Amino acid sequence: MLRDSVGAIELRDVRRLFRTTTGTLRRHAKEIVALDGLSLEVGEGELFGILGPNGAGKTTTIKVLTTLLIPTSGTASVLGLDVVRDAKEVRRKIGFVFGGERGLYYRLSGRDNLRYFAELYAVPPREIPPRVEELLELVGLRDRGDERVEGYSRGMKQRLHLARTLLHRPRVLFLDEPTIGLDPIGARELRRIVSQLHEGGATIVLTTHYLFEADELCDRIAVIDKGRVVALGTPDDLKANVSDLSVVELEVFGIDASTVERLRALEFVDSVVVEQRELRQVLRIQTRIAERAVAPLIAAVAAGQVGRVAVREATLEDAYVRLVGRVE
Amino acid sequence: MTAALRLARQSAWVNFQEVAVNGFLLFAVVWQPLFVGVTTMYMLRHRADFDPMYVVVGTALSGIWSTLLFAGSGAISHERWTGTLELLAASPASFFVVIGGKLAGTTIFSLGSLVLAFGIGTVLFGYPVKIAEPGWLAVSLLLAVVALWATGMFFAPLAILWRTVGRFLLVLEYPVFALSGFLFPVLLLPNWIVPITNLLPPYWAAVAMHGAASGDLDLSGLLRAWFFLLLTGGVLLVIASRLFVEVLTRARRAGTLALS
Amino acid sequence: MRLFTVTAFYSFRALFRWLSPMPYLCFRALFPLAQLGFFALIGTYGGGQPLSFYLVGNAIGTATLTAFGVSQAVADERQQGTLSYLLAAPAPRVPIFFGRAALHVADGMINMIAALAIAVMVFGLRVPVDGIVGVVVAMLVATIAICGVGLLLGAVAYIVLDTAVLANFAMFIILLLSGANVPLAELPGVVAAIAQGIPLTRSVAAARLYVGGASFDAGIGLLLGDLALGAFQLARNTSPT
Ligand SMILES: Nc1ncnc2c1ncn2[C@@H]1O[C@H](COP(=O)(O)OP(=O)(O)O)[C@@H](O)[C@H]1O
Ligand SMILES: [Mg+2]
Numbered sequence: 006m007l008r009d010s011v012g013a014i015e016l017r018d019v020r021r022l023f024r025t026t027t028g029t030l031r032r033h034a035k036e037i038v039a040l041d042g043l044s045l046e047v048g049e050g051e052l053f054g055i056l057g058p059n060g061a062g063k064t065t066t067i068k069v070l071t072t073l074l075i076p077t078s079g080t081a082s083v084l085g086l087d088v089v090r091d092a093k094e095v096r097r098k099i100g101f102v103f104g105g106e107r108g109l110y111y112r113l114s115g116r117d118n119l120r121y122f123a124e125l126y127a128v129p130p131r132e133i134p135p136r137v138e139e140l141l142e143l144v145g146l147r148d149r150g151d152e153r154v155e156g157y158s159r160g161m162k163q164r165l166h167l168a169r170t171l172l173h174r175p176r177v178l179f180l181d182e183p184t185i186g187l188d189p190i191g192a193r194e195l196r197r198i199v200s201q202l203h204e205g206g207a208t209i210v211l212t213t214h215y216l217f218e219a220d221e222l223c224d225r226i227a228v229i230d231k232g233r234v235v236a237l238g239t240p241d242d243l244k245a246n247v248s249d250l251s252v253v254e255l256e257v258f259g260i261d262a263s264t265v266e267r268l269r270a271l272e273f274v275d276s277v278v279v280e281q282r283e284l285r286q287v288l289r290i291q292t293r294i295a296e297r298a299v300a301p302l303i304a305a306v307a308a309g310q311v312g313r314v315a316v317r318e319a320t321l322e323d324a325y326v327r328l329v330g331r332v333e
Numbered sequence: 334m335t336a337a338l339r340l341a342r343q344s345a346w347v348n349f350q351e352v353a354v355n356g357f358l359l360f361a362v363v364w365q366p367l368f369v370g371v372t373t374m375y376m377l378r379h380r381a382d383f384d385p386m387y388v389v390v391g392t393a394l395s396g397i398w399s400t401l402l403f404a405g406s407g408a409i410s411h412e413r414w415t416g417t418l419e420l421l422a423a424s425p426a427s428f429f430v431v432i433g434g435k436l437a438g439t440t441i442f443s444l445g446s447l448v449l450a451f452g453i454g455t456v457l458f459g460y461p462v463k464i465a466e467p468g469w470l471a472v473s474l475l476l477a478v479v480a481l482w483a484t485g486m487f488f489a490p491l492a493i494l495w496r497t498v499g500r501f502l503l504v505l506e507y508p509v510f511a512l513s514g515f516l517f518p519v520l521l522l523p524n525w526i527v528p529i530t531n532l533l534p535p536y537w538a539a540v541a542m543h544g545a546a547s548g549d550l551d552l553s554g555l556l557r558a559w560f561f562l563l564l565t566g567g568v569l570l571v572i573a574s575r576l577f578v579e580v581l582t583r584a585r586r587a588g589t590l591a592l593s
Numbered sequence: 594m595r596l597f598t599v600t601a602f603y604s605f606r607a608l609f610r611w612l613s614p615m616p617y618l619c620f621r622a623l624f625p626l627a628q629l630g631f632f633a634l635i636g637t638y639g640g641g642q643p644l645s646f647y648l649v650g651n652a653i654g655t656a657t658l659t660a661f662g663v664s665q666a667v668a669d670e671r672q673q674g675t676l677s678y679l680l681a682a683p684a685p686r687v688p689i690f691f692g693r694a695a696l697h698v699a700d701g702m703i704n705m706i707a708a709l710a711i712a713v714m715v716f717g718l719r720v721p722v723d724g725i726v727g728v729v730v731a732m733l734v735a736t737i738a739i740c741g742v743g744l745l746l747g748a749v750a751y752i753v754l755d756t757a758v759l760a761n762f763a764m765f766i767i768l769l770l771s772g773a774n775v776p777l778a779e780l781p782g783v784v785a786a787i788a789q790g791i792p793l794t795r796s797v798a799a800a801r802l803y804v805g806g807a808s809f810d811a812g813i814g815l816l817l818g819d820l821a822l823g824a825f826q827l828a829r830n831t832s833p834t
Contacts, residue, residue, distance in 0.1 A: 047371055069587075072423055073419055073423050073585060074588055093425055096423060103419075108416040109416075110351055110417065113347060116349075120343075121347050125421065125424040125431070126424060126425060130339065273485060
């Protein structure tokens with residue numbers, strides 16, 4: 006089959022089921038649909054974000070593309086290579102980081118970890134030492150390279166993971182929540198490295214929980230939920246989705262569920278998100294009528310309960326809330 | 334080929350640093366042979382033709398097998414525990430080579446069992462050491478390690494597929510002791526089992542080791558044992574390499590590589 | 594009583610989640626057969642004692658496997674922090690504890706019965722009808738005694754070594770010194786004296802008596818001895834410290 010252009014990454018109607026069993030004496034098999042006919046295309050050199058709530062299928066998507074999971078049906082390819090048929094070829098060309106600290110040899114030093122992974126990726130022996138030093142430098146671990154990984158902080162481990170996956174100069178990178186659990190400075194440092202790699206021409210797929218992260222880094226974003234793509238576009242496209250909306254933020258004290266339901270039912274209200282903050286809650290109400298909504302909203306909440314009120318323009322986060330109907 | 338050997342060597346080195354201090358190895362290399370050696374020394378010394386070297390050799394073999402079995406399942410469980418199992422599976426490197434290197438590395442420890450076995454015979458029980466053919470015994474030992482390594486490689490893939498199997502691989506300890514004639518002739522086994530033992534590399538390892546230690550086998554007999562050892566070991570390795578591929582595919586289908 | 598059953602059920606379930614059925618059954622069937630066969634055939638080859646000596650010794654010897662289960666359970670509990678939670682709970686701790694222990698006693702009994710069945714069917718061991726009750730009681734006593742050892746191991750495991758390793762160590766000492774394979778008279782004097790402190794020695798001896806056709810009374814003293822040893826360990830390791 007001839008195609009005019011092949012994207013760096015393609016997923017066509019990918020379904021992935023997981024079978025789990027519950028119960029001891031009587032075992033019930035249960036099927037979980039992790040990916041439900043997912044289709045995506047990522048261009049060469051793109052920094053592509055995958056957003057979605059917990060359990061949406063982000064990690065499963067990454068694992069299919071990194072050859073760790075075989076799709077139940079559908080096809081997926083990376084650089085024109087099928088991830089099932091040409092798995093070995095795909096593995097040579099890609100790099101990946103799964104968020105979190107696991108996946109390193111703890112009793113080995115950071116440097117030795119990199120050396121060993123360089124062997125696994127068949128980096129020519131003579132190139133290994135300079136490449137390892139170069140990458141330790143890139144991720145700022147040069148001084149600590151001889152310490153055992155068990156003594157590393159979480160951020161150091163995550164940066165080491167990034168170095169680990171760059172050893173063989175992969176053309177495509179998969180980063181599954183690379184900043185998860187990092188402090189703000191560590192996360193910013195990691196994002197800086199990711200942008201640097203992007204500028205270097207690598208194709209990058211990044212999943213994240215943090216909307217500002219996606220907004221800041223990604224060329225395009227797919228929002229997925231329940232194993233399907235629910236929206237796709239540049240951050241601006243997605244924001245345009247909510248350009249007709251404003252957000253009224255209402256600080257309230259001890260609101261009950263039925264009041265929230267009453268607000269949701271109001272004709273001019275698009276969605277309501279309740280955020281719990283110690284003794285008070287903040288209601289984020291999306292509406293098409295901006296300031297004009299404030300008075301009726303306050304009226305709808307029992308008098309005397311309302312604190313601070315603010316009206317602002319919709320952000321990417323609000324676009325996300327509109328798409329998946331919730332926020333974590 | 335040289336690249337594979339290099340990777341195997343590096344894997345052995347990583348494994349060495351990661352699990353060398355593991356209590357299991359201490360158990361397999363020292364404790365298990367100590368128990369088997371002392372017990373069987375007591376049990377076999379009633380024989381009229383008792384030769385302490387028979388127990389020493391059998392004990393060493395049992396120690397080597399325990400070490401390989403524990404090291405094989407231990408190495409894979411350890412990878413799963415550290416989360417590197419997935420990274421290995423997603424790398425272009427051959428799992429067979431990586432695990433093969435790790436297992437081969439641990440055979441170094443098994444030499445400890447050999448020394449210990451001699452210690453039991455000479456120090457604990459005060460028997461003189463009489464090796465009929467030390468040179469042939471050395472060759473047989475080397476080949477025996479290869480044979481047991483091949484057998485270990487055959488079982489290791491099971492630990493990749495099922496997490497629980499890793500912990501239960503030790504079940505295979507005694508069956509191999511019993512089926513391989515380490516400490517009693519396989520002819521004592523039920524008749525129908527005897528031909529099966531001939532298919533196992535450890536059986537030929539035991540034949541060669543006992544034969545060289547006691548001098549009961551002449552060179553042609555030894556050559557025959559070595560030949561069958563390498564043949565059965567080679568067959569098992571070929572099957573093992575297929576199993577590794579098969580098991581990884583299954584794990585990717587079932588989604589069992591992660592710890593979860 | 595309800596608490597007892599519920600606790601037993603949950604630990605049973607926890608046990609089985611860990612052991613998916615396939616490997617578990619292998620373990621159950623294969624391990625006794627292989628260990629029993631291995632030592633019985635070495636014994637036959639050595640010719641020091643009649644075959645029944647080794648068969649009975651190793652069948653009772655499989656009780657040592659219980660030590661794994663118990664010590665692992667104690668260690669797992671502590672690792673998951675549920676033990677302190679359970680003990681701090683207002684529920685009476687004795688039924689909770691015995692709920693767990695009963696499970697392992699049952700587990701150990703199945704092990705030994707499997708081993709004995711193999712001894713009878715594969716190796717032609719003869720157990721006189723009159724001796725059956727005695728042998729079963731001996732097995733029960735052996736398991737209880739070993740449960741005590743398991744508790745002790747579980748308690749000290751985290752200080753010394755990995756639980757499973759420690760249980761293996763203990764299992765071998767017990768197997769060697771309980772007379773399962775080597776008559777105590779053959780051991781050096783000091784070692785033989787230590788062997789008297791091993792909580793399996795008397796159960797093995799009693800079972801041999803019963804298989805040899807002795808009356809129930811003949812072994813009762815031996816069994817009471819092991820029972821006392823086991824009870825002592827149980828009491829020591831379940832009392833609050
Ligand atoms: N190995 C597995 N076995 C069973 N279910 C799984 C497995 N991996 C993922 N799942 C399920 O598939 C769904 C998608 O998971 P995942 O891709 O991890 O989501 P995300 O990364 O977006 O949070 C979830 O419901 C999860 O529970
Ligand atoms: Mg995820």
